[in-house]
Amino acid sequence: MAKHDFIVIGGGHNGLIAAGYLGKAGFDVCVVEANDEFGGGTRSGEVCAPGYISDLGGMIHGMISRTPLIMNDELDLQGKYGLKYIRPDALCCTIFDDGTNLVLNHSIDQTVKNIAKFSQKDAEMYPRFIEYMGNMIKVAGIGANTPPPKWGVMQSALDSSPEGRDFLVTINSSAQDIVEQWFESPQLRITLTRWCTEMMINPTAVGTATLLYFVLYIHQLVPPFPEGGSLRMVEALKACCSDYGVTLKTNASVVKVKVDAGTAKGVVLESGEEIAASKAVICTANVKDLVLKWLGDEAPANLVRQARNLKSAEFVPFNMSVALKKVPDFKTGNEVKAAYCIECAPLEEEYLRTFNEYRFGKFEPNMPLITMPCLWDSTRCPEGHSVVNIYNYAPANLYGDYNNWNIYKEEMADKAWAFTKDLFTNITDDDLIGDRWVFTPVDYEKWNPAFHKGDITHIGLQPSQMYGFRPFPNSHNYKVALDNLYVLGSCSHPGGGIAGAARAGVQAVLDDFDVNFNKLVKK
Ligand SMILES: Cc1cc2nc3c(=O)[nH]c(=O)nc-3n(C[C@H](O)[C@H](O)[C@H](O)COP(=O)(O)OP(=O)(O)OC[C@H]3O[C@@H](n4cnc5c(N)ncnc54)[C@H](O)[C@@H]3O)c2cc1C
Structure with a gap:
């Protein structure tokens, strides 16, 4: 043995x-x-066509890039073993149903200008929000890279300072609670809470406010992805x-x-x-x-x-990737191409209702998160071409039954592609190269039994x-x-x-x- x-x-x-x-x-x-x-x-591969690389699971290495493993290169992954990180120009933006968009640029000044398109008051509040969240991260960051204290000890330590008490309020709040306290425009509220849904929990659920700290990161070092x-x-x-x-x-x-x-x-x-x-x-x-x-x-x-x-998570991924002969242009304006995560959303009531409906098995693939790392990474595909990833949240039990994914897989993929193609000005089915790659939650469980x-x-x-x-x-x-x-x-x-x-x-x-x-x- x-x-x-x-x-x-x-x-x-x-x-x-x-x-x-x-x-x-x-x-x-x-x-x-x-x-x-x-x-x-955390795998990628040439699943659409040879020479076109898609991320099949995790893409943005935001959290790990802030650990000493990467920042101090403790295992020499970058210095000796070839890992190279690329930082996109901006982390995220939203394209709304009415064709408008909101980009959270690396520059705070530019972001403030973008927000002012929707609300002057919110544009003025935004820098204060970043400062407030900066104080939160000082507290939240303390235990992120080490074993946690015992629960009671942690609560008691937090309760001993004003920042700690603010943090306790935040971790006991939903992302939606916090953005409603700060902002009036649904467009900004959606763009901020959407990022928190990366926790795979409804943005109205207690605890989701924790991820609002990301606003600080996007204006410091935009989270990277591996070349x-x-x-x-x-x-x-x-x-x-x-x-x-x-x-x-x-x-x-x-x-x-x-x-x-x-x-x-x-x-x-x-x-x-x-x-x-x-x-x-x-x-x-x-x-x-x-x-x-x-x-x-x-x-x-x-x-x-x-x-x-x-x-468990409240929703799961329904993901696809396509290789294209062109780089897509967006009807809403190509300023969204500054962002790694281009997210689509209806306005607030329908946006929030969508997350509730996953619980009941309902799903339409019309809130995709679109990523195109090839915009910054020339190794992903031949020049002038693109690889587009189209990631939707979805219920595990589609229409009440997990196995329904095997029945509706292609129909859902057709819908997701039709929705995404319609965002572009210059892409038709003739621009597709090779096979579209589609993964349902059932495929994900087979791919990774964890x-x-x-x-x-x-x-x-x-x-x-x-x-x-x-x-x-x-x-x-x-x-x-x-x-x-x-x-x-x-x-x-x-x-x-x-x-x-x-x-x-x-x-x-x-x-x-x-x-x-x-x-x-x-x-
Ligand atoms: C579409 C998608 C997009 C995502 N986007 C992001 C993102 O942008 N940023 C981000 O931070 N995260 C993202 N994630 C999540 C991220 O990929 C995972 O959280 C992360 O990969 C988990 O890593 P891990 O090593 O903890 O576990 P895993 O990667 O799940 O590794 C567990 C391993 O255990 C193995 N295993 C299971 N059972 C057994 C067994 N019986 N015997 C031996 N081995 C076993 C599995 O095969 C697997 O390799 C995304 C995931 C998906 C699917």
């Missing part, structure tokens, strides 16, 4: 990050990945892991975590192969699989109850499942019920997305095995 110090379950970006730091600390690590390639939700597609980050991580001697196993689907006397001892793969871990097993796949399947009878009853009750029913956050980002309560109450130390068993990555603090969450978690693991993390990463 193969034996390593640590086994990491799941080879998404978080599994590889955990393995990279453990390898750097000198441990013998093995990453087991169910798929035939690494990357999980050549998201898989480039994965390739850099794999190269780093290999140099540290990490064993990287694909087609290695875990079916059981072996436990002896309350201590995790290793894993059993679908093939029947057993791998032993002398120090710990680390799960970066879905914690519900860990507790409800792989631990079997070893999972304490209380943990099983907690795992069953975990909330995305249950297409949930890209593994478990929802509701406030009751954040900080030291992610995934379970009392998870501040990243341990799950048994000795030598840890949950890192999307299901732990600071949570899902391309956030490099495992960097925070691996500090707790290393601490338990007497490694000084600060010394390890010091350059």
